[in-house]
Amino acid sequence: MGDCGERGGASDIECREIAALLGDYFDGTLPNHTRELIEFHIDGCAPCVAFVNTYRGTIAATRTLPETPMPAELRKRLLSVLRSERGSQTPPRS
């Protein structure tokens, strides 16, 4: 059932599923098994190769600014400052 046999491949994932999963694929949040399925499919599917290339280009375009995560130390100090300020204005009920 559902076996069109066009490519005769063992891929049990479809192009539209590839498109839906690419976001997670590039985020690296997919399980290895799913990644392998995607790579296997793309390997033998020209339209998907083109789609992946377009997707990569889009990601590159949206990531022109490098991400600079806030250092843990700074974050801790900021939080403590925020807490102490709030605490001085409205003392916590107990």
Ligand SMILES: [Zn+2]
């Ligand atoms: Zn495909």
